[in-house]
Amino acid sequence: MKKTHALLLITLLLAGTLTADVRGKLECFVVDMEKNPIEGVDVxxxxxxxxxxxxxxxxxxxxxxxxxxxxxxYYQINLKKEGFQPLTTEVKVEIAESSQFQFTLKKVDEAIQEALSDADKNFVKGNRLFEAQKYEEAADAFTEAIQFNSDNWGYYFNLGLSYKKLNSREKSLDAFKKAHELNPESFGANMETGEALAKLEQFAEAKPFYQKAVEKNTDDPDLFYNYGVVLINLGESQDALAAFEKAVYIQDDYTDAYYQLGTLYIGQNKVEDAVKNLEKFLSLAPDHAQAPIARQLLEYLKK
Structure with a gap:
């Protein structure tokens, strides 16, 4: 059976990876359909x-x-105020910049407001349970929110995240696909759908979602690494090489990407490039699980 390359899944941003001076600022305005400002919106x-x-x-x-x-x-922004339809959207905060956005809320009548309020209450409940790491209960709350309002992509997206934490791969994929269907331009929906498909080794299906994700976010090294892994499993080594090169360009100590680059350059018979990347890999992670193989490869290449 063909051995597939594993995705490197990073779920936490380690403290110290970025310094304080790269943090950005969000400046946002919320208005109604007549462009009047709305005070007291919960965000x-x-x-x-x-x-x-x-x-x-x-x-x-x-x-x-x-x-x-x-x-x-990228951040998910959730806006709610009585008398208006809740809004879930997505924004990108740039490095060391002020990112400005304007959001528009639509007024709703009392009957619709009641259903939307029930949906939003369950959504808020689900987020609270997710933070408490009660993922099964969170999934139930998000599912309940969807019963009241099936048009909010964020409900499906957060449901997918809950199933992901529960390692329910098929269910998480279904939820992420629905989020993508409702919001095909969402970075998060594209990234998570691609990742969910890749976990199920459906690499050809994962590729277009990763392509969209890397188009929308060009400064996430983990994203480019995982995209490269998908491409390797599809036999597209040249494009995979470019993805791993992008990962180390963004983050010059991205250990696993150097190992992948070294092995890919061996396949292209580019000995000098292979040696350089494998040596960089070993200098960064001499005790890595792949370090013995890297040393054997270097010994062979230097003969």
């Missing part, structure tokens, strides 16, 4: 990468909310 800001709630804020009398000290990357 939750959730990291797509870490799947945890980062900040909770409210809009001021100008409909504005500001959050400083935000790590670069």
């Amino acid at each position: 939750s800001i959730i990291s797509i990468k870490m799947s945890t709630k980062q900040f909770i804020v409210k809009t001021n009398d100008k409909g504005k909310f500001t959050q400083i000290g935000v790590w670069p990357g």
Whole structure:
């Protein structure tokens, strides 16, 4: 049976990876359909990468909310206020920059508001349970939210994250696919759908989702690494090489990417490049599980 390469799945951003000066700032305005500012909107800001709630804020009398000290990357923004349809959207915070966005909330009548309120209550409950690492209960809450409002992609996305934590691969894939169907431009939905497919070794199906994800986020080394792994499993070594090169360009101590580069360059008979990358790999991780193989390869290449 063909041996497949494993994805390197990073779920936590380690402290110290980024320094404080790369943090960005969110400056956002919330308005109604007539462009009037909406005061008192409850806002939750959730990291797509870490799947945890980062900040909770409210809009001021100008409909504005500001959050400083935000790590670069994609965030899910959830907005809610009585009398308006809740909104779940996605934004990217740039490195050391102020990222500005405007969101529009639609007014709803009382009957619709009641159903939406029930949906949102369950969504908030699910997020709280997810933070408490009660993933099965969180999945139940998100499922209940969907019963009241099946049009919110964020409900499906967070349901997928809960099933992912429970290692329910088929269920998480179904949820992420639905989130993508409702919001095909979402970075998170594309990334998670691609990853879920890759875990099931459906690499050809995973590829287009990863392609979309890397188009939308060009500064995530883990994303490019996992995309490279998908390409290796499809036999597309040249494109995989480019993906791993991008990973080490973004993060110059990305250990596993150097190992992959070394082995790919061997396949291309580029001895000098193979040696350089394998030596870099060993200098970064001399005790890595693949270190003995890397040393054997170097010994052979230097004969």
